[in-house]
Amino acid sequence: MKVLIPSPLRSYTGAAEVEAEGSTLGEVLADLDRRHPGLRFRIVDEQDRMRPHVRFFVDGVQVFDLGRRLAAGESVQIVQALSGG
Amino acid sequence: MVAPAPTVLVATRKGAWLLHADTTRRKWRLDGPHFLGHVIHHLVLDPRDRRTLLAAAKTGHLGPTIFRSTDRGRTWTEASRPPAFPKARRGEKGRVVDHTFWLTPGHPSEPGAWYAGTSPHGLFRSDDGGATWEPVPGLNDDPRYREWMGGAQDGTPDGPKLHSVIVDPRDPAHLYVGMSSGGVHESVDGGRSFRPLVRGMEVVEGFDVADVSFHDPHCVRICPARPDRLYQQNHCGIYRIDRPSEEWQRVGKAMPSSVGDIGFPMVVHPRDPDTAWVFPMDGTTVWPRTSPAGRPAAYVTRNAGRSWRRLDSGFPRRHAWWTVKRQAMAADGGKPVGLYVGTTGGELWASRSEGRSWSCVARHLPEIYAVETGAFAR
Numbered sequence: 396m397k398v399l400i401p402s403p404l405r406s407y408t409g410a411a412e413v414e415a416e417g418s419t420l421g422e423v424l425a426d427l428d429r430r431h432p433g434l435r436f437r438i439v440d441e442q443d444r445m446r447p448h449v450r451f452f453v454d455g456v457q458v459f460d461l462g463r464r465l466a467a468g469e470s471v472q473i474v475q476a477l478s479g480g
Numbered sequence: 481m482v483a484p485a486p487t488v489l490v491a492t493r494k495g496a497w498l499l500h501a502d503t504t505r506r507k508w509r510l511d512g513p514h515f516l517g518h519v520i521h522h523l524v525l526d527p528r529d530r531r532t533l534l535a536a537a538k539t540g541h542l543g544p545t546i547f548r549s550t551d552r553g554r555t556w557t558e559a560s561r562p563p564a565f566p567k568a569r570r571g572e573k574g575r576v577v578d579h580t581f582w583l584t585p586g587h588p589s590e591p592g593a594w595y596a597g598t599s600p601h602g603l604f605r606s607d608d609g610g611a612t613w614e615p616v617p618g619l620n621d622d623p624r625y626r627e628w629m630g631g632a633q634d635g636t637p638d639g640p641k642l643h644s645v646i647v648d649p650r651d652p653a654h655l656y657v658g659m660s661s662g663g664v665h666e667s668v669d670g671g672r673s674f675r676p677l678v679r680g681m682e683v684v685e686g687f688d689v690a691d692v693s694f695h696d697p698h699c700v701r702i703c704p705a706r707p708d709r710l711y712q713q714n715h716c717g718i719y720r721i722d723r724p725s726e727e728w729q730r731v732g733k734a735m736p737s738s739v740g741d742i743g744f745p746m747v748v749h750p751r752d753p754d755t756a757w758v759f760p761m762d763g764t765t766v767w768p769r770t771s772p773a774g775r776p777a778a779y780v781t782r783n784a785g786r787s788w789r790r791l792d793s794g795f796p797r798r799h800a801w802w803t804v805k806r807q808a809m810a811a812d813g814g815k816p817v818g819l820y821v822g823t824t825g826g827e828l829w830a831s832r833s834e835g836r837s838w839s840c841v842a843r844h845l846p847e848i849y850a851v852e853t854g855a856f857a858r
Contacts, residue, residue, distance in 0.1 A: 403542055433558045437542040441564035442574035448541035475541045 396423060396465065399472040404438070407431040415471075420451060421461035423471055438473065450474040484855035486812040488820050489533075490828060491520040494846035496535055498553055505818055505832045508841045514553050522807060524583045525854030526609075528591055534610045536580035536596070544579045546596070548610045552856060561612040563596050563604035565620070577602060582807070584645040587652030597642035601629040601659050603671065618672040619657070619665070625674065628662045628693045636660060643806065644700035648707050656700060656710065660806075663695035664712065680728035682716040699746040699806040706753035711785075713746040713758055713806070720756075720785045731785025735760065739772050739779070739790075745809035749817060749834075754784045757791075757811070757835060759804045759821060770801040778809075778819070778835050794838035795829070802827070807850035822848030 398415050400408045408431050415430065417423035421443075428435035438449040443461060445451060451458045452472040453465065465471070488499040490512075497512030514520075518537045526532040531550050538544040546559040568574025577598045586593025586605075596604040596613060603616040619625055630640060641660045648654035653670040656677070664681070665674040676692050683694040696715035703709040708723040711731075718732030718741045732741025742763030749755035757780050762768045771777065777792035808822035819831040821838075826845035831838045 403539060432560060433545065436562060436564070437545065440543060440576040441566070442568055442576055444576070446541070446543050477541060 397470040398423065398427060399470070401473055401475040403475050404434055404473065407434040407437075418465060419461065420453070420458060420463045420465060420471065423465065424461065448476040450476055486814065486818060486853050486855055487525070488810070488812075488828065488830075489523040489525060489850075489852040489854060490822055490842070490845065490848060491523040491535070491807075491850035491852075492826070492846040492848050493519055496520040496523045496553075497842070497845060499828065499842055501818075505812075505814065505830070508830075510842055511553070514556070515547070519579065520849065521579055521581050522583045522850045522852070524585065524852050525856065526585045526594075527854065528585060528588050530855060530857035532609055534583050534594065536583055538579045544577050544598075546580060546583075546610050546613070557611075559606075559611055559613065563598055563602065563613040563615075565602060565615060575600060575602070578639050580604075581641045582643045582645055584647060587647050587649070590652050593652075595645040595647070595655075597645050597657065599639035599641050601625075601640050601642040601662060603642055603645065603657060605671065616671045618667065618669075619674050622674070625662075625665075628676075629659060630662070630693060644697065646700065646702045646710075648702070649704060650707055656702070658697040658700045658712075660698060661693060661696035661715070663692040664697050664700055677721075677726065678728075679726050680721070680730070681712075681714060681719060682730065684716065698744045701746045701748045701756070703748050703753035703756075705749070705751050709753045709784075711746050711748055711756045713743050715742070715763075717741045718743075718746075718758055718785065729785070731781070732758075734781075734786060735779065735788050736790075739777075740764075743804075744769075744806035745804055745821075746806075747809050747811050747819065750811060750813050752782075755780065755782050755834075756785070757809070757819060758788075759809055761803065769803050771803075774799050774801050776800050776802070776804075778821070778838075780835055791831075791835035791838075793836060794831075805849055807852075808848050810851045810853050812853040813855070818853070820851050820853060822851040824848065 415426040490497040495513035495516040500509045522536045533549040535547045545562040547556040565575040582597035584595040592609045594606045603619045604613045644658035646656040655667040663678045687694045700712045712719040719728040735741040743760045747757040776795045779788045802823035802825040812818040821829045828842040830841045
């Protein structure tokens with residue numbers, strides 16, 4: 396499954412788009428972290444909550460649940476809500 | 481003996497810089513930015529190996545982490561398990577580390593040991609040089625401490641801070657920590673348990689001095705030359721304690737009344753326990769937290785707080801409204817001692833003369849959060 400990576404996280408992936416596997420959004424993020432260690436904790440906190448300035452989309456639709464099931468052919472987009480000076 | 485050339489480690493709201501001096505401390509070379517755009521709350525060189533640098537980092541949108549370098553900052557490795565609270569049980573609201581605020585190297589007899597203080601309040605320990613971190617439950621999970629710590633909405637506008645993690649140079653099991661707010665606390669069993677050390681400290685008028693949660697130490701320092709002595713800059717004055725006494729003395733009452741004894745940083749002399757420096761701020765009305773009257777000055781005591789002397793030679797004489805944060809003033813080990821002050825306006829001021837005169841050695845940096853010194857191994 397394709398995952399779009401925002402620029403603040405590309406120091407982990409080295410690319411804007413990477414592959415990860417999983418049947419839920421949470422499993423995809425866990426697989427991303429296995430492939431790119433440290434990435435997940437920057438966007439999901441220790442209580443398994445999405446961090447405040449991170450947004451997750453599946454095929455362009457915003458998702459708020461790490462348990463959201465993913466179907467074959469869907470793709471994940473991670474977006475940073477940049478703000479402040 | 482000539483002291484080794486110091487490096488000043490500057491942590492800012494938008495990255496970190498290393499300012500390398502020559503042995504005369506007259507010439508400075510600015511190295512950076514490291515982590516441009518990252519919020520760096522603290523950058524510390526391990527005095528035990530003079531090689532390991534730890535940086536407490538986050539960004540406005542990414543979670544907090546720790547980076548480690550052993551090559552003067554040329555390359556950095558991220559902690560594989562940064563400070564984080566345990567996952568809460570179902571139905572309980574778990575705590576989340578917003579940022580690591582403070583880093584303290586462990587005792588010389590415990591190479592690889594480090595402590596971290598976080599916002600909201602949390603104490604963490606690493607035993608592998610900062611690669612993995614574990615919570616210290618003796619503080620974080622003690623029900624009394626949970627009450628004194630309050631929640632994320634308490635404390636300073638940028639979140640409550642656990643700071644001033646101090647390891648007694650004579651005993652790795654003897655620790656002090658400061659909580660802003662939440663008091664000063666001591667452990668004699670390596671962090672398995674803590675108890676308050678707040679007697680003598682004042683609180684904001686009208687509040688109960690017996691309630692530990694109202695105590696707001698801003699910065700606490702132990703004297704390397706006499707570890708039974710600590711100095712403290714508090715929300716309500718400057719204090720000294722000489723252990724085994726349990727009572728802080730408000731030595732800031734000897735400050736000029738026009739300046740007062742409010743501020744954030746506290747710096748001690750590496751060899752003389754009677755000497756300490758503060759950088760007072762305007763703590764009136766809405767707490768502007770600028771230099772009083774826009775005239776920056778450090779103050780020094782040479783007699784353990786019985787009297788204080790103004791040190792402003794070289795600083796702007798008027799209309800200088802910057803602020804010095806609690807971690808943004810430091811001393812080196814030179815003779816005479818070098819002092820360093822980082823401002824919210826992104827300037828680093830240095831004194832080679834224990835504060836008698838000051839000069840600006842770097843400017844146009846982002847807002848400075850922390851200043852530390854160290855001397856890299858050759």
